[in-house]
Amino acid sequence: MKARYGMVIDLDRCTGCGSCMMACAAENNVPSLPQASARTGLTPMLVRRVSNGGEGTARREVFIPIMCMHCEHDTPCVKVCPQQAVEVDKATGIVMQMPQRCLGCRYCMTACPYHARYFNWWDPSWPTGMEKSLNPGVAVRMRGVVEKCNLCHARLHSAQAKAAAAGRREIDSADYVPACVESCPTAAIRFGNLADQNDPAAQEARSPEAFRLLARIGTEPKVYYKSKEAWVRALAESNSGPPSVIERAEAHNG
Amino acid sequence: MKISRRDLLVWSAGAAAGLIVTPVPWKLLDDTSIWSQNWPWIPQPVRGPIEVKQTSCTLCPKGCGMKVKMAAGWPVGVAGLGSHPISRGALCPLGFGVHQLNWHPQRLRFVRHGSQISSWNDAGAAFAKACNEGPVVVIEGYPGRAASSVLETFSQKQNGSYRVVLGSETRALEAYEAWSGVPTSSLAYDLESAKTIVSFGAPLLDGWGTPGQFTRLWAERAAGKTNPQLRLIQLEATLSRTAARAWQWTSIPVGSESGLAAGVARVLLEERLVAAHGPMPSLTLAEAAAQTGLSTEVLRDLARTIASQTPAVAIASDDNPAVAALNVVLGSVGARGGIVRRSKRTQHYISADAELPSARALLVDASVPWDFVPKTNAEVFRFAAWDGGSSKADWLLPSPGFLEETNDIPSTPTSAIETYAVSPALTKAPHEVQSAAQFLCSLDPTFTTAEKIIHSRCEELFRARIGALQAQERTPVAKFDSAQKIDEQLSKGAIWTGGPGIPGFKCVLKEWPSVNPSDSENSSTIWPAPVLPPLATKLYRESSLREASEMRNA
Numbered sequence: 001m002k003a004r005y006g007m008v009i010d011l012d013r014c015t016g017c018g019s020c021m022m023a024c025a026a027e028n029n030v031p032s033l034p035q036a037s038a039r040t041g042l043t044p045m046l047v048r049r050v051s052n053g054g055e056g057t058a059r060r061e062v063f064i065p066i067m068c069m070h071c072e073h074d075t076p077c078v079k080v081c082p083q084q085a086v087e088v089d090k091a092t093g094i095v096m097q098m099p100q101r102c103l104g105c106r107y108c109m110t111a112c113p114y115h116a117r118y119f120n121w122w123d124p125s126w127p128t129g130m131e132k133s134l135n136p137g138v139a140v141r142m143r144g145v146v147e148k149c150n151l152c153h154a155r156l157h158s159a160q161a162k163a164a165a166a167g168r169r170e171i172d173s174a175d176y177v178p179a180c181v182e183s184c185p186t187a188a189i190r191f192g193n194l195a196d197q198n199d200p201a202a203q204e205a206r207s208p209e210a211f212r213l214l215a216r217i218g219t220e221p222k223v224y225y226k227s228k229e230a231w232v233r234a235l236a237e238s239n240s241g242p243p244s245v246i247e248r249a250e251a252h253n254g
Numbered sequence: 255m256k257i258s259r260r261d262l263l264v265w266s267a268g269a270a271a272g273l274i275v276t277p278v279p280w281k282l283l284d285d286t287s288i289w290s291q292n293w294p295w296i297p298q299p300v301r302g303p304i305e306v307k308q309t310s311c312t313l314c315p316k317g318c319g320m321k322v323k324m325a326a327g328w329p330v331g332v333a334g335l336g337s338h339p340i341s342r343g344a345l346c347p348l349g350f351g352v353h354q355l356n357w358h359p360q361r362l363r364f365v366r367h368g369s370q371i372s373s374w375n376d377a378g379a380a381f382a383k384a385c386n387e388g389p390v391v392v393i394e395g396y397p398g399r400a401a402s403s404v405l406e407t408f409s410q411k412q413n414g415s416y417r418v419v420l421g422s423e424t425r426a427l428e429a430y431e432a433w434s435g436v437p438t439s440s441l442a443y444d445l446e447s448a449k450t451i452v453s454f455g456a457p458l459l460d461g462w463g464t465p466g467q468f469t470r471l472w473a474e475r476a477a478g479k480t481n482p483q484l485r486l487i488q489l490e491a492t493l494s495r496t497a498a499r500a501w502q503w504t505s506i507p508v509g510s511e512s513g514l515a516a517g518v519a520r521v522l523l524e525e526r527l528v529a530a531h532g533p534m535p536s537l538t539l540a541e542a543a544a545q546t547g548l549s550t551e552v553l554r555d556l557a558r559t560i561a562s563q564t565p566a567v568a569i570a571s572d573d574n575p576a577v578a579a580l581n582v583v584l585g586s587v588g589a590r591g592g593i594v595r596r597s598k599r600t601q602h603y604i605s606a607d608a609e610l611p612s613a614r615a616l617l618v619d620a621s622v623p624w625d626f627v628p629k630t631n632a633e634v635f636r637f638a639a640w641d642g643g644s645s646k647a648d649w650l651l652p653s654p655g656f657l658e659e660t661n662d663i664p665s666t667p668t669s670a671i672e673t674y675a676v677s678p679a680l681t682k683a684p685h686e687v688q689s690a691a692q693f694l695c696s697l698d699p700t701f702t703t704a705e706k707i708i709h710s711r712c713e714e715l716f717r718a719r720i721g722a723l724q725a726q727e728r729t730p731v732a733k734f735d736s737a738q739k740i741d742e743q744l745s746k747g748a749i750w751t752g753g754p755g756i757p758g759f760k761c762v763l764k765e766w767p768s769v770n771p772s773d774s775e776n777s778s779t780i781w782p783a784p785v786l787p788p789l790a791t792k793l794y795r796e797s798s799l800r801e802a803s804e805m806r807n808a
Binding site: 010012013015016017018019021022023025026027029030032033036037038041043046047048049056057059060061062063083100101103123124125126127128129130131132133134135136138140142179182183185186187188227228 | 283284288293295296297298299300301302304323325328329330331332333334343344345346347348349350351353354356357358359459460461465466469470472473477478480493495496498499503504505684787788789790791792793794795796797798799800
């Protein structure tokens with residue numbers, strides 16, 4: 001059976017601790033270059049803080065982790081890539097980025113409505129000796145390519161290898177958990193196969209409180225959010241109304 | 255045939271145009287992008303056998319359970335240990351990059367005497383000379399460890415003094431010691447049984463206590479629920495992370511926490527919302543309202559809300575006797591869902607914040623937060639794994655970093671459950687390091703080493719036959735046939751757990767503590783290292799997740 005891996009992030013549970021960002025960066029060997037800034041750094045998982053715009057005790061804030069949404073339909077980055085460096089894996093639904101093919105033209109960054117893609121402006125480097133702390137399961141990417149969340153594809157490979165060694169064709173879902181999901185101290189991120197109607201993540205994605213960012217553009221993201229708060233759900237769309245969560249967060253970040 | 259300049263230009267333009275429609279330039283571009291991945295200066299991860307070890311974090315006293323992925327003997331990744339009874343698979347955000355710290359550019363690699371590089375021999379000679387000339391004061395940050403025992407024994411032998419730098423969570427429990435006689439080190443919060451938690455600025459969802467303990471509890475019982483089983487009421491000046499997610503947030507001016515606690519206690523007693531457990535505060539409701547900027551009706555509503563779902567417990571961000579007195583009024587001291595006694599130990603610590611006795615030398619353990627600067631004229635020997643600068647230490651001595659020495663982890667400061675864990679040395683330091691306990695044992699071979707003390711503690715557990723070892727499964731200690739096996743299991747990441755906290759001790763408050771409106775709350779979470787993992791520095795810089803003021807160590 002073909003899978004459609006995705007996640008549902010319960011924003012009512014997110015405390016904005018940043019564990020997912022740290023775990024993601026450590027898992028994927030993201031370099032901590034001192035010259036990088038908010039505009040030029042790599043943050044495949046980025047927790048943004050947005051508010052309802054209220055003042056005093058009427059102010060409400062919520063933390064929204066934003067990463068590649070793994071769009072299912074008319075995936076904007078796939079459509080614009082001149083190098084076929086981005087593709088939607090038919091077996092998993094994961095939007096894959098292949099740095100070996102990437103020319104660094106950054107069309108995909110322009111096309112991504114979620115601003116979830118990052119460009120490697122510099123050769124990766126670490127303080128002397130710190131390369132010994134890199135995750136051997138993930139290759140270090142080179143300067144001049146675009147990168148993004150790939151749902152910890154290396155962990156999927158490990159799960160597949162484990163299943164193959166045990167003579168199974170299907171992976172055990174417990175063996176494939178992305179780093180951000182594993183690290184969340186409030187279990188706010190639920191990951192699973194959205195194509196499996198019995199999967200808890202798929203069930204949560206169908207909840208009336210679930211929503212997707214910029215759903216109106218029809219890219220069918222596989223990352224869902226969930227909140228009981230109406231003002232949070234209203235952030236998902238910009239249209240002609242209030243600014244979207246991405247615009248608000250970026251305004252907040254300066 | 256004569257070739258004109260014009261022919262040459264036309265031919266060149268044609269060739270250039272023709273080349274574009276051939277695959278050559280595109281293939282070259284493609285190949286260049288592939289070749290450029292493999293420049294020799296691009297760092298490559300280490301290759302080698304991969305194994306996952308279970309252990310506990312030793313960088314702060316909270317001792318969260320960890321799974322450490324090792325490749326060729328080096329830690330290359332960290333994740334939470336789900337079977338840990340307190341942290342329950344969670345870590346603080348910094349914990350996910352903690353394996354980078356051993357390679358931090360500010361790692362202390364040499365013994366330093368003033369601004370000069372020195373040697374361990376010189377440091378040993380200088381310390382031995384100081385010991386012969388007068389008393390030595392020892393200061394540390396994680397009391398109760400085997401290494402602490404070495405430090406304390408040494409200070410006694412030297413007629414010196416043993417002082418402890420306590421975290422803000424522990425300091426918040428200090429007031430009860432005077433009223434109940436139970437040592438602060440034995441007190442804890444029974445959060446699992448509480449139904450209302452009133453936080454006076456304590457960052458409960460932002461690193462307070464063992465991060466997984468409260469966040470997991472909050473996620474299960476409170477997050478996103480309109481009428482939760484666990485109400486979190488946050489009383490704080492700004493919309494902090496905890497306030498943003500609290501069931502109720504009330505904004506009060508900084509420094510008015512004591513006045514608010516007194517006002518709430520007055521309403522509780524006046525309206526008989528609780529059985530009278532303490533004296534009436536001298537502060538009137540109007541005075542409390544004036545201090546907090548809230549109306550008297552808001553204060554009354556707050557008190558009624560707190561009393562409507564009990565057990566309720568108030569938590570201060572630091573030492574605050576008025577908040578502690580509110581707990582006495584609520585009947586939460588010595589009761590389930592409130593302040594309980596973790597163990598019957600009677601170890602009393604003297605805070606290093608108190609005036610230090612005059613001494614010839616001062617030994618500061620690496621567990622003391624870098625921010626702590628002792629006020630003394632004595633010669634300071636400071637152990638540290640990282641150099642944060644401006645230490646004012648005469649001697650700076652490189653100590654082991656993350657997982658570079660065997661350590662033990664006694665019960666975590668806020669948890670009502672007594673625990674004991676061992677964190678073995680899983681990796682080697684890239685240069686010569688010694689902990690303060692190892693240094694003292696090397697100077698005086700008659701001292702029992704920390705490793706031997708850990709083993710003797712395992713023997714005590716075996717003889718007492720109390721509690722159980724929690725690994726993938728829970729095994730009662732009574733089922734082990736030797737102390738050696740307990741030691742082995744603990745070294746593999748199992749955690750010993752005792753019983754739940756003990757309620758039922760008496761706490762007598764004769765008069766309401768003085769309320770000083772200028773009391774300022776200082777809620778800092780202990781991060782003893784002067785540096786953050788480089789990834790944390792990067793992510794805080796590149797996101798708006800933390801304010802600049804929170805990045806002072808970055």
